[in-house]
Amino acid sequence: MIETKTLPTExxxxxxxxxxxxxxxxxxxxxxxxxxxxxxxxxxxxxxEIVVDGEIIVDVIPHIGYLHRCFEKHAEHMTNYQQVIPxxxxxxxxxxxxxxxxxxxxxxxxxxxxxxERVEYIRVIMAELQRIAxxxxxxGTFGIDAGAFTPFLYAFHDRELILSLxxxxxxxxxxxxxxxxxxxxxxxxxxxxxxxxxxxxxxKPRIKEFNDxxxxxxxxxxxxxxxxxxxxxxxxxxxxxxxxxRGSGINWDLRRDDxxxxxxxxxxxxxxxxxxxxxxxxxxxxxxxxMCEMEESVKIIEQALAAxxxxxxxxxxxxxxxxxxxxxxxxxxxxxxxxxFYIISDGSSTPYRVKGRAPAFVNLSVLPDISRGGMIADxxxxxxxxxxxxxxxxx
Amino acid sequence: xxxxxxxxxxxxxxxxxVLDAKLEVMQPWISIAPDRxxxxxxxxxDDPSMQFDYMMCLSGVDYNDGRLGIVYHLFSMVHKHxxxxxxxxxxxxxxxxxxxxxxGTANWHEREVFDMYGIVIDEHPDLRRLLMPNDWxxxxxxxxxxxxxxxxxxxxxx
Amino acid sequence: xxxxxxLGFWGTLLVTVVLSALPLVFILLYALVTIYxxxxxxxxxxDRLAYMRxxxxxxxxxxxxFIKLLQKEDIxxxxxxxxxxxxxxxxxxxxxxxxxxxxxxxxxxxxxNIDLGAFFIIGVSSLxxxxxxxxGWASNNKWSIFGAVRSAAQMVSYExxxxxxxxxxxxxxxxxxxxxxxxxxxxxxxxxxxxGGPLPLLQKILITPFTVITFLVLFVASLAEVNRTPFxxxxxxxxxxxxxxxxxxxxxxxxxxxxxxxxxxxxxxxxVALFLxxxxxxxxxxxxxxxxxxxxxxxxxxxxxxxxxxxxWTLPRLRVDQLMYTSWKVLTPFLFVCIIAIGLILVL
Numbered sequence: 012m013i014e015t016k017t018l019p020t021e022x023x024x025x026x027x028x029x030x031x032x033x034x035x036x037x038x039x040x041x042x043x044x045x046x047x048x049x050x051x052x053x054x055x056x057x058x059x060e061i062v063v064d065g066e067i068i069v070d071v072i073p074h075i076g077y078l079h080r081c082f083e084k085h086a087e088h089m090t091n092y093q094q095v096i097p098x099x100x101x102x103x104x105x106x107x108x109x110x111x112x113x114x115x116x117x118x119x120x121x122x123x124x125x126x127x128e129r130v131e132y133i134r135v136i137m138a139e140l141q142r143i144a145x146x147x148x149x150x151g152t153f154g155i156d157a158g159a160f161t162p163f164l165y166a167f168h169d170r171e172l173i174l175s176l177x178x179x180x181x182x183x184x185x186x187x188x189x190x191x192x193x194x195x196x197x198x199x200x201x202x203x204x205x206x207x208x209x210x211x212x213x214x215k216p217r218i219k220e221f222n223d224x225x226x227x228x229x230x231x232x233x234x235x236x237x238x239x240x241x242x243x244x245x246x247x248x249x250x251x252x253x254x255x256x257r258g259s260g261i262n263w264d265l266r267r268d269d270x271x272x273x274x275x276x277x278x279x280x281x282x283x284x285x286x287x288x289x290x291x292x293x294x295x296x297x298x299x300x301x302m303c304e305m306e307e308s309v310k311i312i313e314q315a316l317a318a319x320x321x322x323x324x325x326x327x328x329x330x331x332x333x334x335x336x337x338x339x340x341x342x343x344x345x346x347x348x349x350x351x352f353y354i355i356s357d358g359s360s361t362p363y364r365v366k367g368r369a370p371a372f373v374n375l376s377v378l379p380d381i382s383r384g385g386m387i388a389d390x391x392x393x394x395x396x397x398x399x400x401x402x403x404x405x406x
Numbered sequence: 407x408x409x410x411x412x413x414x415x416x417x418x419x420x421x422x423x424v425l426d427a428k429l430e431v432m433q434p435w436i437s438i439a440p441d442r443x444x445x446x447x448x449x450x451x452d453d454p455s456m457q458f459d460y461m462m463c464l465s466g467v468d469y470n471d472g473r474l475g476i477v478y479h480l481f482s483m484v485h486k487h488x489x490x491x492x493x494x495x496x497x498x499x500x501x502x503x504x505x506x507x508x509x510g511t512a513n514w515h516e517r518e519v520f521d522m523y524g525i526v527i528d529e530h531p532d533l534r535r536l537l538m539p540n541d542w543x544x545x546x547x548x549x550x551x552x553x554x555x556x557x558x559x560x561x562x563x564x
Numbered sequence: 565x566x567x568x569x570x571l572g573f574w575g576t577l578l579v580t581v582v583l584s585a586l587p588l589v590f591i592l593l594y595a596l597v598t599i600y601x602x603x604x605x606x607x608x609x610x611d612r613l614a615y616m617r618x619x620x621x622x623x624x625x626x627x628x629x630f631i632k633l634l635q636k637e638d639i640x641x642x643x644x645x646x647x648x649x650x651x652x653x654x655x656x657x658x659x660x661x662x663x664x665x666x667x668x669x670x671x672x673x674x675x676x677n678i679d680l681g682a683f684f685i686i687g688v689s690s691l692x693x694x695x696x697x698x699x700g701w702a703s704n705n706k707w708s709i710f711g712a713v714r715s716a717a718q719m720v721s722y723e724x725x726x727x728x729x730x731x732x733x734x735x736x737x738x739x740x741x742x743x744x745x746x747x748x749x750x751x752x753x754x755x756x757x758x759x760g761g762p763l764p765l766l767q768k769i770l771i772t773p774f775t776v777i778t779f780l781v782l783f784v785a786s787l788a789e790v791n792r793t794p795f796x797x798x799x800x801x802x803x804x805x806x807x808x809x810x811x812x813x814x815x816x817x818x819x820x821x822x823x824x825x826x827x828x829x830x831x832x833x834x835x836v837a838l839f840l841x842x843x844x845x846x847x848x849x850x851x852x853x854x855x856x857x858x859x860x861x862x863x864x865x866x867x868x869x870x871x872x873x874x875x876x877w878t879l880p881r882l883r884v885d886q887l888m889y890t891s892w893k894v895l896t897p898f899l900f901v902c903i904i905a906i907g908l909i910l911v912l
Binding site: 075076079081083084120245247248249250261263268337338339340342349351353355364366368372373376377380405406 | 431432433459460461462463465466467468477479483486490509510511513514515522535536537538539546547
């Protein structure tokens with residue numbers, strides 16, 4: 012029952028086409044292969060229908076929806092606004108805190124609540140820790156896509172340390188339900204600040220080690236430089252965000268350009284791809300942006316820990332949350348890019364409509380455009396560098 | 407540019423294609439006739455004083471009063487201003503013109519809207535269901551949607 | 565082998581079976597050890613422990629794995645070409661195992677001391693390509709055929725640098741018989757072919773850089789011959805699922821697996837026999853003799869196997885075009901230069 016996009020019979024010359032001496036393009040037979048939903052490098056249940064000519068990719072047609080869990084329908088049928096938060100966690104299970112942050116921010120803006128300083132600082136610390144954890148998964152699995160297995164375990168080793176920080180705080184290791192509307196579910200435990208500082212000092216040299224092992228490996232550079240180049244204008248036209256956009260050389264980060272929480276009080280800078288090893292916007296650039304962002308996140312965490320004020324972790328909010336009828340679109344910078352929630356309230360205690368604008372979904376839609384003409388091995392790397400989480404793509 | 411200025415210039419340029427507007431709320435929106443959506447979109451993207459080159463979000467809404475709608479959240483990376491556009495249509499005649507030739511990202515978003523709300527996106531290059539199976543019946547995010555008993559012989563509510 | 569000449573038909577048969585079973589026993593034992601080694605080396609490179617439950621530090625795990633694989637259901641997909649599918653793993657294993665016949669484990673133990681030893685090994689181990697192509701084709705799976713085609717292209721192109729490197733060793737020693745090549749390098753580590761062999765001093769100094777390069781090229785090419793990282797494209801998991809043995813399971817898969825590990829030692833053994841003094845002791849006549857010879861041979865081989873494992877857990881993999889580029893535009897020209905230079909030095 013699955014329709015397939017019919018391909019044009021008359022081909023424009025693609026890189027793999029063989030030319031005969033008369034200059035005519037020889038038609039070779041294309042093969043259609045399904046990459047996924049069960050395939051080691053599709054990061055979940057993405058299915059790519061690829062049309063190949065030998066090893067050269069003629070077209071890629073992504074099929075998604077295998078992990079569709081009706082997030083939006085669920086959100087409309089909760090009994091109150093708070094109940095949606097755990098569902099947000101499950102959108103992007105690699106960066107649950109950031110998803111909560113976006114949703115909670117949207118509801119708080121509708122309610123027009125002022126939050127205690129301490130809440131904002133804790134949120135920033137948690138969001139940045141989560142960003143490091145998520146980027147570690149991204150670069151680790153990216154290593155696997157490139158055929159290097161060891162960096163993956165290096166990354167997961169460090170991610171474990173972050174997860175135990177989360178576990179210490181709210182008891183959960185993956186899906187936290189930690190940010191609540193108007194505050195947090197728990198205050199930080201007393202030993203948290205010390206442990207987090209310890210982690211920061213431990214982690215900085217580890218980034219360098221990881222870079223030595225993978226990022227500056229000659230073979231890795233050969234594989235990733237000049238592959239899957241995403242030009243600036245295409246990136247903006249497809250509304251790419253996060254490391255995808257910054258990898259293409261656009262200095263754009265919502266934490267700085269559409270500020271929320273207390274990011275404006277902290278000194279840091281977004282990292283952009285410069286095309287050090289090849290073209291601006293290639294796969295290597297997206298990788299290095301993630302590596303540099305982890306360093307920046309450590310900086311942010313350190314400053315936020317130093318500035319962490321005392322105080323309450325729950326603002327005064329009405330017992331039943333009933334935002335005035337109206338609508339809002341609030342967005343935050345998650346590890347994968349711009350996550351927005353478009354919420355319509357009809358004045359009752361359940362959201363009338365919640366739409367999640369998932370960065371992985373939007374970033375994935377550009378995949379066919381940047382992988383045509385590459386090889387199968389390139390496609391794997393390009394898909395890896397987009398850093399999709401299928402939970403977010405399919406919602 | 408403020409929402410008022412954008413509204414005024416759209417009004418001046420397109421006249422009766424601009425149907426309605428609410429400019430005093432937190433995120434001001436302008437309603438556009440669904441069959442003129444594409445022209446307005448091209449103008450908003452290419453006009454040097456507008457330059458809405460970045461589409462943040464595109465969402466379908468069922469207003470539960472016989473109307474369906476698509477909400478476009480636009481942003482300009484150059485001028486750093488935002489605007490929200492809305493295109494309303496009726497459940498009986500759910501047609502909106504595609505803007506995927508204007509913003510590439512709209513392609514999948516519009517497919518999702520078609521999938522979830524059954525709004526037919528005219529001139530869309532590849533209008534198929536996106537998240538639901540191709541042979542699924544009905545459009546799940548409509549407010550009057552009833553969950554089917556069976557799908558291909560499998561019981562749906564469990 | 566001359567000792568067993570007057571045993572009659574049955575005696576000869578018995579001796580042949582026993583003698584040819586010895587490498588098989590070796591391969592199986594070696595495979596168990598190397599699988600264990602690979603897991604342990606990988607784990608310790610990655611800050612983990614690997615097997616710890618089965619026996620002391622998990623030494624029994626490979627055996628447990630082997631028993632599990634034996635018990636597994638034999639699955640052949642309906643669409644597969646059944647005959648070829650069943651035959652393929654045996655051919656792959658045969659190619660590897662057959663080549664062991666000419667490996668000189670020590671001065672008295674060599675399956676068949678043929679004069680064309682090195683040539684025989686290159687020829688017989690090429691049979692592996694046929695098996696892999698059969699496996700890929702018979703599986704009736706697109707990923708398998710991709711893996712098989714990649715593998716065939718890769719092995720065929722990397723056979724050129726391998727053969728050229730062998731040719732260089734043959735030019736210096738003047739023999740294709742691996743026993744003769746080994747004996748040529750007697751007298752300690754300084755006489756190994758990697759250091760120019762027992763030539764007059766001036767020639768030795770001139771020739772050494774070229775032989776070192778040759779050895780390195782041979783090692784790199786042998787990595788590609790056995791499909792190890794960074795040349796593991798035929799079975800590149802993240803791209804081709806499992807390459808040509810995607811559809812294989814249970815014992816048939818284990819045969820591929822054992823053949824792969826046996827192949828690792830095979831290419832190491834060739835490199836050892838040609839360039840690292842074979843079974844000769846690195847200390848001249850100290851610790852030499854047939855038994856010690858076997859010890860030295862296996863140890864040297866295992867060091868190279870360890871290097872292969874080390875590389876596998878460190879490096880990413882190349883892309884197909886880069887792989888071909890490496891073979892045809894880097895390794896082969898290098899060796900041509902080496903051949904010309906060594907030839908000139910030898911006639912000096």
